[in-house]
Amino acid sequence: MAARQSGWSATVLVTRPEPGAGETAAALRALGHVPVLAPVLRIEPMIIAAPRHVAAIAITSGQALAGLPSALRALPLYAVGDASARRAFEAGFRWVESAGGTARDLARLMADRLPPGAAVLLASGVGNGLDLASDLRAAGLRVSRRVAYRTVPAETLAIAAIAALEADEVDFVLIFSPASARRFVALVQGAGVEPGLRRVMAIAISAAAAAPLAALSLRGVRIAMAPDQKHMLALLS
Secondary structure, three states: OHHHOOOOOOEEEEOOOOOOHHHHHHHHHHOOOEEEEOOOEEEEEOOOOOOOOOOEEEEOOHHHHHHOOHHHOOOEEEEOOHHHHHHHHHOOOOEEEEOOOOHHHHHHHHHHHOOOOOEEEEEEEOOOOHHHHHHHHHOOOEEEEEEEEEEEEOOOOOHHHHHHHHOOOOOEEEEOOHHHHHHHHHHHHHHOOHHHHOOOEEEEOOHHHHHHHHHOOOOEEEEOOOOOHHHHHHHHO
């Protein structure tokens, strides 16, 4: 298979939005691949009004950071994964810990670290974080969930992505969420470039993110062993 040839450079569509797309592109370049930015969603931060007397913050995505007031940066922040934790630290949060896995791992970590009855601010996107909030409450924590960002669908596929697909140059496409998958399908079909996917392998962050891709004529779909970028990029080789 070509992806295993020594020195082989893949062309990879990156469908995630900023902030985050640039980080993924840099990681791909470091591996010797060629990223093509093709965001299918746009992130709009929503500054939240934090409740009083919060003991800790929980985030399931680094996208929530822009919506958190600077006054909260002295509080302990728990992130679902290492990338989100790193971005929180870079954003000025002083005490950050990563669950290094899933939202369920995050709930277990916070239940272990915080005393029963501790007040937690859960910052998430629209419609996200509901299961985590339930798990945290079941662990005896008091949860205030606030919407810190929303995703807006892109209206068109990026010109660079259309050109690469029309030229039959794309080897992989990275899909980071079910919403991204659904929008990618719609944009590809709307642009009339689905034939360019016949030699493309999709790499999805989860089975849920992979499911909508069944509507496309892809070479195949691979699902990361753990829901993070590290495990997604491991599937490029």
